[in-house]
Amino acid sequence: MARITLDKLAHSYLAAPKSDEDYALKQIDLDWEDGGAYALLGPSGCGKTTLLNIISGLLTPSAGNVLFDGQPVTQLSPEARNIAQVFQFPVIYDTMTVAENLAFPLRNRGVDKREIEQRVNDMLSTLDLTDKARRRAAGLTADEKQKISLGRGLVRHDVNAILFDEPLTVIDPHMKWQLRTRLKELHEQFEHTMIYVTHDQTEALTFADKVVVMYEGEIVQIGTPEELFDEPAHTFVGYFIGSPGMNILPAELQGSTLISANASFQLQRNYPVLDASHVELGIRPEFVRVESASAKQSDSPSLPYAITSVENIGRHRIIRGSVAGHALDAILPEGKDVPSEAVAVFDESHINVYSDSHLVKPRA
Numbered sequence: 001m002a003r004i005t006l007d008k009l010a011h012s013y014l015a016a017p018k019s020d021e022d023y024a025l026k027q028i029d030l031d032w033e034d035g036g037a038y039a040l041l042g043p044s045g046c047g048k049t050t051l052l053n054i055i056s057g058l059l060t061p062s063a064g065n066v067l068f069d070g071q072p073v074t075q076l077s078p079e080a081r082n083i084a085q086v087f088q089f090p091v092i093y094d095t096m097t098v099a100e101n102l103a104f105p106l107r108n109r110g111v112d113k114r115e116i117e118q119r120v121n122d123m124l125s126t127l128d129l130t131d132k133a134r135r136r137a138a139g140l141t142a143d144e145k146q147k148i149s150l151g152r153g154l155v156r157h158d159v160n161a162i163l164f165d166e167p168l169t170v171i172d173p174h175m176k177w178q179l180r181t182r183l184k185e186l187h188e189q190f191e192h193t194m195i196y197v198t199h200d201q202t203e204a205l206t207f208a209d210k211v212v213v214m215y216e217g218e219i220v221q222i223g224t225p226e227e228l229f230d231e232p233a234h235t236f237v238g239y240f241i242g243s244p245g246m247n248i249l250p251a252e253l254q255g256s257t258l259i260s261a262n263a264s265f266q267l268q269r270n271y272p273v274l275d276a277s278h279v280e281l282g283i284r285p286e287f288v289r290v291e292s293a294s295a296k297q298s299d300s301p302s303l304p305y306a307i308t309s310v311e312n313i314g315r316h317r318i319i320r321g322s323v324a325g326h327a328l329d330a331i332l333p334e335g336k337d338v339p340s341e342a343v344a345v346f347d348e349s350h351i352n353v354y355s356d357s358h359l360v361k362p363r364a
């Protein structure tokens with residue numbers, strides 16, 4: 001197991017990159033702690049696979065270094081780095097049986113026979129494949145083949161890290177949930193450094209202790225699921241995490257007063273003077289109350305709320321609409337009615353301020 005350091009890493013697939021846009025990865029500096037369970041989350045095309053392949057050694061970065069426990073490994077092959085990688089689609093030997101496929105990485109490493117048998121049997125039962133152990137892999141379903149791929153990644157205990165690149169894409173939804181839970185258990189048992197790539201926030205938030213959010217070749221935030229929810233460091237994180245995502249409204253900051261949607265909000269904390277011109281207010285739909293316009297007014301401003309749709313999603317409802325011409329989503333808790341003439345009231349303690357898309361930290 002190892003702590004993995006990315007030092008001024010950048011990558012372009014072009015031979016002679018010129019501008020920022022030519023880079024699949026812009027500058028990345030990051031430490032993955034030894035034994036951490038990480039999710040690498042971001043939309044398709046943001047550079048997740050590129051980053052994973054650079055860590056495993058399938059790809060050499062255009063600039064910067066990869067270090068394991070402080071030792072540079074940038075020039076080492078994947079084998080020499082001792083990393084297990086599980087890909088989006090099955091990588092198995094069709095002519096071997098299920099058990100042989102699982103034993104293969106161990107045989108390669110010269111693990112003793114009885115130990116191999118033990119570990120293969122454990123893995124077969126973890127993956128619910130015990131009754132298929134002697135079957136040839138060729139005849140199995142895509143689901144089952146991908147489970148073998150996962151098993152081949154998980155069967156070794158001596159690896160520096162296990163990397164998963166959207167490994168559950170081809171697995172059916174119920175099994176997905178089961179396997180994710182198993183992965184979490186295996187992490188707790190063996191404490192491997194695990195990096196789990198996904199574009200699905202639910203997958204990221206349930207698997208990981210820490211989520212690394214990528215956007216357009218950059219890492220925009222590293223945090224616990226709670227941190228990503230409460231204080232998104234970038235408007236993209238606010239929008240990407242949560243369903244629906246954070247509301248973002250144009251705003252103007254004057255001391256601790258934030259002006260937005262024709263109203264003044266009293267912020268609970270003091271903010272520095274911003275020289276940037278592009279200021280925005282961020283508030284999650286969970287912290288937008290939908291009230292009747294005729295109800296008793298609260299201390300915070302009531303914004304006339306033009307509701308355009310109401311979606312029932314089980315326990316609560318999602319309200320979509322606009323304030324002063326800006327889109328605004330709200331979550332209506334169970335048992336509350338949709339007012340015919342509505343106002344939106346923001347919980348001012350949950351307002352975030354953004355300057356040029358980055359979170360502005362209040363002064364201590």
Ligand code: ADP
Pocket residue numbers: 013024042043044045046047048049050051
């Ligand atoms: P993700 O895994 O997050 O979907 P990728 O790392 O696969 O993103 O891709 C990042 C960017 O690099 C994309 O713009 C993609 O088109 C480009 N890219 C990926 N692989 C290659 C390649 N082999 N050659 C050229 N461009 C590539």
Ligand code: MG
Pocket residue numbers: 048049050
């Ligand atoms: Mg990918």
